[in-house]
Amino acid sequence: MSMNNQGRPTGIQNSDSAVPETVTGNRGLQIEEPLIFEQDSAGRCGVDLPEAPAVASRLGAVKPRGRIGLPGLAEPQVVRHYTRLSQKNYAIDSGLYPLGSCTMKHNPRLNEKMARLPGFADVHPLQPESTVQGALELMAELGRWLATLTGMAAVTLAPAAGAHGEMCGIMAIRSAHDAKGDTGRTKILVPESAHGTNPATAAACGYAVEAIPATEDGRVDLEALKAKLGPDVAGLMLTNPNTCGLFERDIVTIAEAVHAAGAYFYCDGANFNAIVGRVRPADLGIDVMHINLHKTFSTPHGGGGPGSGPVVFSESLAPYVPVPYVVQDKDGAFRLVEQAGDGPAFGRMKAFHGQMGMFVRALAYMMSHGADGLRQVANDAVLNANYLLARLQDVMTPSFEGPCMHECLFDDHFLKGTGVTTLDIAKALIDEGFHPMTMYFPLVVHGALLIEPTETESKASLDQFVTALRALAERAKSGDVAYFQGAPRLTPRRRLDETAAARKPVLRWSPAVEEEKVAAE
Amino acid sequence: MRYLPLTEADRRSMLEAIGVSSVDELFRDVPEAARLSGPIEGLSNHMGELEVDRALSAMAGKNLPAGSVPSFLGAGAYRHHIPATVDHLVQRGEFLTAYTPYQPEVSQGTLQVLFEFQTQVSLLTGMDVANASMYDGATACAEAVMMANRVTRRKKAVLSGGLHPHYRDTTTTDARFIGFETVAMPPAPNGGEDLLAEVDGDTSCVVVQNPDVFGHVRDYTELGKACQAKGALLIVVVTEAVSLGLLTPPGEMGADIVAAEGQSLGNALNFGGPYVGLFAVKEKLVRQMPGRLCGQTLDADGRRGFVLTLSTREQHIRREKATSNICTNAGLCALAFSIHLSLLGEEGFARLARLNHAKAVQLADKLAAVKGVEIVNGSFFNEFTVKLPKPAAHVVEELARRGILAGVPASRLFGGGLDDLLIVAATETNTESDMDAFATALAEVL
Numbered sequence: 031m032s033m034n035n036q037g038r039p040t041g042i043q044n045s046d047s048a049v050p051e052t053v054t055g056n057r058g059l060q061i062e063e064p065l066i067f068e069q070d071s072a073g074r075c076g077v078d079l080p081e082a083p084a085v086a087s088r089l090g091a092v093k094p095r096g097r098i099g100l101p102g103l104a105e106p107q108v109v110r111h112y113t114r115l116s117q118k119n120y121a122i123d124s125g126l127y128p129l130g131s132c133t134m135k136h137n138p139r140l141n142e143k144m145a146r147l148p149g150f151a152d153v154h155p156l157q158p159e160s161t162v163q164g165a166l167e168l169m170a171e172l173g174r175w176l177a178t179l180t181g182m183a184a185v186t187l188a189p190a191a192g193a194h195g196e197m198c199g200i201m202a203i204r205s206a207h208d209a210k211g212d213t214g215r216t217k218i219l220v221p222e223s224a225h226g227t228n229p230a231t232a233a234a235c236g237y238a239v240e241a242i243p244a245t246e247d248g249r250v251d252l253e254a255l256k257a258k259l260g261p262d263v264a265g266l267m268l269t270n271p272n273t274c275g276l277f278e279r280d281i282v283t284i285a286e287a288v289h290a291a292g293a294y295f296y297c298d299g300a301n302f303n304a305i306v307g308r309v310r311p312a313d314l315g316i317d318v319m320h321i322n323l324h325k326t327f328s329t330p331h332g333g334g335g336p337g338s339g340p341v342v343f344s345e346s347l348a349p350y351v352p353v354p355y356v357v358q359d360k361d362g363a364f365r366l367v368e369q370a371g372d373g374p375a376f377g378r379m380k381a382f383h384g385q386m387g388m389f390v391r392a393l394a395y396m397m398s399h400g401a402d403g404l405r406q407v408a409n410d411a412v413l414n415a416n417y418l419l420a421r422l423q424d425v426m427t428p429s430f431e432g433p434c435m436h437e438c439l440f441d442d443h444f445l446k447g448t449g450v451t452t453l454d455i456a457k458a459l460i461d462e463g464f465h466p467m468t469m470y471f472p473l474v475v476h477g478a479l480l481i482e483p484t485e486t487e488s489k490a491s492l493d494q495f496v497t498a499l500r501a502l503a504e505r506a507k508s509g510d511v512a513y514f515q516g517a518p519r520l521t522p523r524r525r526l527d528e529t530a531a532a533r534k535p536v537l538r539w540s541p542a543v544e545e546e547k548v549a550a551e
Numbered sequence: 552m553r554y555l556p557l558t559e560a561d562r563r564s565m566l567e568a569i570g571v572s573s574v575d576e577l578f579r580d581v582p583e584a585a586r587l588s589g590p591i592e593g594l595s596n597h598m599g600e601l602e603v604d605r606a607l608s609a610m611a612g613k614n615l616p617a618g619s620v621p622s623f624l625g626a627g628a629y630r631h632h633i634p635a636t637v638d639h640l641v642q643r644g645e646f647l648t649a650y651t652p653y654q655p656e657v658s659q660g661t662l663q664v665l666f667e668f669q670t671q672v673s674l675l676t677g678m679d680v681a682n683a684s685m686y687d688g689a690t691a692c693a694e695a696v697m698m699a700n701r702v703t704r705r706k707k708a709v710l711s712g713g714l715h716p717h718y719r720d721t722t723t724t725d726a727r728f729i730g731f732e733t734v735a736m737p738p739a740p741n742g743g744e745d746l747l748a749e750v751d752g753d754t755s756c757v758v759v760q761n762p763d764v765f766g767h768v769r770d771y772t773e774l775g776k777a778c779q780a781k782g783a784l785l786i787v788v789v790t791e792a793v794s795l796g797l798l799t800p801p802g803e804m805g806a807d808i809v810a811a812e813g814q815s816l817g818n819a820l821n822f823g824g825p826y827v828g829l830f831a832v833k834e835k836l837v838r839q840m841p842g843r844l845c846g847q848t849l850d851a852d853g854r855r856g857f858v859l860t861l862s863t864r865e866q867h868i869r870r871e872k873a874t875s876n877i878c879t880n881a882g883l884c885a886l887a888f889s890i891h892l893s894l895l896g897e898e899g900f901a902r903l904a905r906l907n908h909a910k911a912v913q914l915a916d917k918l919a920a921v922k923g924v925e926i927v928n929g930s931f932f933n934e935f936t937v938k939l940p941k942p943a944a945h946v947v948e949e950l951a952r953r954g955i956l957a958g959v960p961a962s963r964l965f966g967g968g969l970d971d972l973l974i975v976a977a978t979e980t981n982t983e984s985d986m987d988a989f990a991t992a993l994a995e996v997l
């Protein structure tokens with residue numbers, strides 16, 4: 031045995047690789063972490079605040095409250111708690127995150143730095159306009175980039191996310207119909223492949239949702255669409271490129287048909303990243319479209335938000351933007367229009383002026399790429415997706431013929447008869463060190479696997495993913511069902527019981543729940 | 552281009568694997584007339600980090616950061632001290648660059664955070680359950696009203712005149728397009744509105760704010776009981792979450808739904824966003840809630856873990872029958888809120904609230920001593936309204952020129968009227984000398 035002169039072994043003596051049961055339940059770098067509430071010590075505190083000076087209370091008739099029940103921790107404990115929790119997350123910083131439709135691309139840190147400049151982060155939304163000229167200029171400049179990239183006439187930055195932008199767009203459509211006295215339009219047409227937010231938005235705005243079927247080649251069925259268009263249709267909500275990752279070839283004809291019926295064309299622009307710099311939505315006949323800054327323009331998703339969903343409008347809908355918006359006076363000063371007044375503008379849709387922190391990040395991203403780089407973004411995103419399609423099509427079943435745009439869609443036909451499901455493939459991919467693709471969406475194919483690599487993946491990363499996925503597809507076909515059903519095995523938690531979670535929901539920690547558990551043991 | 556890893560050689564070999572000769576061929580489904588042949592005109596080309604930093608820093612430099620001068624603005628957005636730890640942890644890539652936790656086995660970090668966040672929000676508001684966040688307080692308020700409409704199957708909401716006008720407008724926008732009625736009471740800077748008189752058999756809810764937009768603090772227990780007797784829900788809005796460290800929580804006043812803004816904890820002013828909407832309800836209303844919910848469960852090995860749950864309420868399952876169309880929410884802002892609150896804990900949070908109240912009392916006393924200034928409020932937490940002998944908007948401009956951000960003119964919020972009212976907030980960030988500077992400058996301009 032090799033040893034140094036203190037008796038410390040320097041070689042490897044035993045290579046038994048079985049995963050041991052540990053005393054702590056920890057597994058090396060995977061450390062178990064209790065809830066913050068389970069780490070409470072009364073009187074401990076992670077901040078040093080002075081005691082309030084003695085003053086006569088002005089709380090009126092309201093009683094000061096008693097104990098709230100928050101746990102007391104010191105700062106190092108808090109740092110460790112969240113650090114350990116963070117280590118239980120997969121992220122785009124750790125690897126390929128090919129969640130179709132979600133556009134998990136690299137989030138540049140320059141953007142984080144810019145958003146934290148005190149001139150942006152430490153500015154109150156209701157400061158006098160004279161003290162926020164740079165903030166208003168940034169909003170105007172972001173609006174100019176978005177309008178130029180889409181070719182549209184007007185833009186609002188107000189909506190807080192994509193779904194909120196959809197709401198804004200549908201409200202603008204209703205406003206325009208109302209302004210014409212055209213109140214008999216009660217329906218919105220939505221293709222079957224649409225994201226859930228589309229029908230949810232249309233229904234929330236009081237419209238009946240009519241589904242449009244897809245054709246064999248994954249596009250909107252033009253004839254079915256035409257048959258449904260009429261004086262009772264307010265608009266069409268179409269995603270382009272669509273959620274199957276395909277460009278709607280007939281889009282110009284679709285737009286003409288929609289307009290001929292007196293309706294408006296809403297485009298869900300969640301997939302704008304595929305075509306930015308290569309096509310302007312205005313040139314396709316679109317009247318209104320939201321853009322998810324947290325997809326196309328790389329603002330981080332943060333585990334579920336915040337997002338930002340600016341909406342662009344064609345000439346015909348431009349009067350119907352919500353407040354607030356920025357205007358520039360002749361002397362060059364920027365001003366905020368905050369009240370809708372009696373004009374056609376509506377609103378407001380949320381407090382203050384929109385997701386400023388996201389605006390800064392998105393503009394930093396746009397300026398970094400420039401007009402030339404954004405075109406390259408679309409090129410590489412589409413190239414990467416088509417490369418995956420080409421490398422996987424013989425072992426998996428592509429739902430539609432390519433070329434695809436920024437994402438490629440497979441269904442579960444290749445798993446037929448194997449006993450392995452789309453979900454199983456996803457879970458096995460986790461053990462291989464990848465985040466799974468989007469599963470079971472869109473609904474137009476069976477057992478969907480929607481893969482969106484984005485332009486920020488290298489070829490080496492794609493090749494590694496292909497190797498893993500090909501091997502899994504082969505393994506599934508070889509009948510190794512148990513392997514898949516047991517996956518994942520290498521994660522902080524294995525498959526979680528979602529049925530039990532929904533049947534008897536435990537949605538918060540409480541001492542009572544803990545006592546019950548102890549009693550049960 | 553620093554963010555694009557493909558080399559020219561990669562691109563060539565990938566095109567070959569695909570079986571096309573150029574990337575343009577992959578765009579062949581795009582109508583020919585709409586294809587752009589080169590970069591869009593009118594926009595700059597790519598830039599290095601240094602150039603972007605310079606350009607954006609120049610823009611940022613044209614703004615007056617609130618922290619660089621004595622600042623007393625509130626009205627729904629508050630400047631608090633955020634411990635350095637918060638931003639450090641929020642910027643961990645595993646939190647920052649993850650998506651919504653659709654795959655729970657590799658998202659336990661985010662999910663446990665949400666479970667803890669939901670618990671914290673429930674505790675603060677005194678409610679049974681909270682969701683995983685909404686966009687902001689104003690949209691939470693509008694969603695609360697729509698939820699009340701669903702629960703009661705009624706269609707009229709009564710909105711207090713003390714409700715923040717942005718919250719009111721957000722709700723009335725939805726009312727107009729979604730098709731329900733709102734009765735918005737006129738602003739009542741001196742208090743004294745009879746909300747109950749507006750409640751009838753068609754009323755789904757009464758929406759009040761505590762402290763209200765003018766800063767008044769009230770006990771809504773009686774109103775809650777009266778609403779219940781009439782079959783309407785009581786919705787309590789809170790725009791200053793720190794107030795929950797000192798005031799009787801809405802849950803103890805009988806609120807059915809609480810819609811609040813969580814920005815005060817962990818989140819910078821950011822010129823108005825992103826912020827974080829808090830949404831909490833009574834247990835029996837859980838299945839009518841909008842937004843995501845995280846729940847506790849067990850994994851295949853019997854260990855505790857967390858998942859998104861009750862998703863049959865949500866758009867991705869329910870589509871046009873969903874309780875709301877919300878998808879992306881305010882995850883990272885909720886994380887910041889949660890970390891800040893974890894650092895504060897029971898002791899720190901209560902102390903922070905007391906400190907805010909004391910600062911406001913001190914400021915009120917100093918301003919009341921200025922000739923011509925009248926404090927409107929009988930009660931307040933950390934924000935109150937003053938009546939000035941001159942239009943508040945002018946006074947604020949004057950003071951901004953002297954390097955003081957004096958508060959929010961009520962006329963700005965309400966779009967005219969109430970010209971002589973200024974809404975002023977004080978937090979732990981305001982020093983005694985800030986307050987003296989404010990009082991002195993105010994005396995000079997009046």
Ligand SMILES: Cc1ncc(COP(=O)(O)O)c(C=O)c1O
Pocket residue numbers: 131132191192193194225227228269273298300301322337338339877878879
């Ligand atoms: C196609 C599509 N439409 C709409 C949305 C909704 O956007 P958001 O989550 O920003 O509200 C998404 C994102 O999840 C999407 O993929």
